[in-house]
Amino acid sequence: MTASETDIYRQPHSGSLPRAVYIHVPFCRHRCGYCDFTLVARRDELIPRYLQALSNELSTLSSVYDVETIYIGGGTPTHLSAVQLTELLQRIGEHFRLTAGGEFTVEANPDGLDDDRLAVLVRHGVNRLSLGVQSFDEKVLQTLEREHSREQAIDVIRRARSFVSNLSVDLIFGVPDQSIGSWEETLKLVADLAPEHVSAYGLTFEKGTTFYGRRHRGQLVPVPDEIERAMYQTAMTLLGASGFEHYEISNFAKPGFESRHNHVYWAADHYFAFGPGAARYLNGVRSTNSRNVRRWIDGWLRHQPVLQEIDVLSDETMAREAVFVGLRRNRGIDLQKFEQRFRRSLKSLAPRVFDQYLKSGMLEVSAGQLRLTDEGRFVADSVFVDFLWTSGRFCGETT
Numbered sequence: 109m110t111a112s113e114t115d116i117y118r119q120p121h122s123g124s125l126p127r128a129v130y131i132h133v134p135f136c137r138h139r140c141g142y143c144d145f146t147l148v149a150r151r152d153e154l155i156p157r158y159l160q161a162l163s164n165e166l167s168t169l170s171s172v173y174d175v176e177t178i179y180i181g182g183g184t185p186t187h188l189s190a191v192q193l194t195e196l197l198q199r200i201g202e203h204f205r206l207t208a209g210g211e212f213t214v215e216a217n218p219d220g221l222d223d224d225r226l227a228v229l230v231r232h233g234v235n236r237l238s239l240g241v242q243s244f245d246e247k248v249l250q251t252l253e254r255e256h257s258r259e260q261a262i263d264v265i266r267r268a269r270s271f272v273s274n275l276s277v278d279l280i281f282g283v284p285d286q287s288i289g290s291w292e293e294t295l296k297l298v299a300d301l302a303p304e305h306v307s308a309y310g311l312t313f314e315k316g317t318t319f320y321g322r323r324h325r326g327q328l329v330p331v332p333d334e335i336e337r338a339m340y341q342t343a344m345t346l347l348g349a350s351g352f353e354h355y356e357i358s359n360f361a362k363p364g365f366e367s368r369h370n371h372v373y374w375a376a377d378h379y380f381a382f383g384p385g386a387a388r389y390l391n392g393v394r395s396t397n398s399r400n401v402r403r404w405i406d407g408w409l410r411h412q413p414v415l416q417e418i419d420v421l422s423d424e425t426m427a428r429e430a431v432f433v434g435l436r437r438n439r440g441i442d443l444q445k446f447e448q449r450f451r452r453s454l455k456s457l458a459p460r461v462f463d464q465y466l467k468s469g470m471l472e473v474s475a476g477q478l479r480l481t482d483e484g485r486f487v488a489d490s491v492f493v494d495f496l497w498t499s500g501r502f503c504g505e506t507t
């Protein structure tokens with residue numbers, strides 16, 4: 109390891125001990141056209157080598173850590189067989205202990221999530237599933253190139269219910285040719301199926317995806333902005349009427365079921381991360397593993413870290429990022445606590461931006477909390493960029 113790589117895996121000192129760990133499993137049956145996550149499709153022969161490489165990366169930890177949340181994301185972690193999942197969970201369990209009442213989430217897709225896999229997850233302490241449903245409209249599922257049907261999605265939500273008591277469902281809106289009626293129907297059905305948590309994301313066309321190319325060739329036409337906005341408003345209205353609290357820009361939860369793992373990110377606290385493409389934040393340093401799955405595996409089979417980026421965050425950058433992530437939560441940022449933590453006022457980071465957005469009604473201060481207004485949520489990305497304009501990136505969000 110180089111000196112800087114050694115720093116990345118340096119053990120956190122007490123006082124700033126991470127409360128969360130993220131593990132990335134980079135395998136899927138096929139790559140959906142809109143997806144730019146770190147993964148390989150139809151390369152299952154790599155799974156045993158991946159498990160060994162992950163074990164080697166986890167072995168950089170010199171002791172067993174107690175954490176409040178464990179999150180296994182992907183890719184599709186449940187693409188692994190029941191035997192491979194068992195090995196994965198055992199290896200994680202050798203290094204991390206979930207504290208009493210902790211949250212242990214695994215992402216899963218409706219296709220292939222059989223009872224054997226569900227039983228393995230529960231046996232190893234998993235108590236929350238995040239299901240990639242995306243839509244209950246067959247046509248929308250086809251456009252998104254999903255591999256499951258509406259009926260499979262409904263069946264898996266019902267079956268998963270008898271294994272875990274905390275279910276999250278991911279949905280996507282703003283899909284080409286999707287109507288508001290179709291989106292309403294999906295929202296009503298999800299409300300009937302009553303998961304504890306729903307994440308609703310607007311479709312994005314990320315550079316490098318096949319959707320990006322198809323959009324530029326005119327083969328996929330994004331829904332107009334006003335329709336996407338109406339869909340977001342519909343989600344807020346319908347999910348709100350069904351007892352979900354809108355607690356973060358894209359996330360809705362029944363009382364007591366907000367994602368504890370994501371709250372660690374949104375609070376700009378430290379966290380561990382392992383696996384290709386995984387981003388960690390330890391000792392004030394944000395580092396991201398290589399997104400090249402084969403390079404990451406080959407490196408760790410030789411006990412060599414393969415990093416994509418290392419950012420040693422200045423105090424100012426840490427403060428800016430805390431604004432960026434903190435404003436995502438509907439309760440916003442406690443201005444007094446912010447000042448105590450970063451030894452500067454939030455306004456001093458960007459006085460002009462601060463005043464401008466307050467004046468235009470995109471931000472508001474209420475009971476000492478700075479937050480986005482309903483109107484501000486529609487332009488959240490611009491607000492974040494304006495607060496972040498001198499700093500780097502943030503990645504690692506889960507659902």
Ligand code: SF4
Nearest residue numbers: 136139140143182183
């Ligand atoms: S199943 Fe999920 S992770 Fe896999 S390719 Fe599709 S969107 Fe990406």
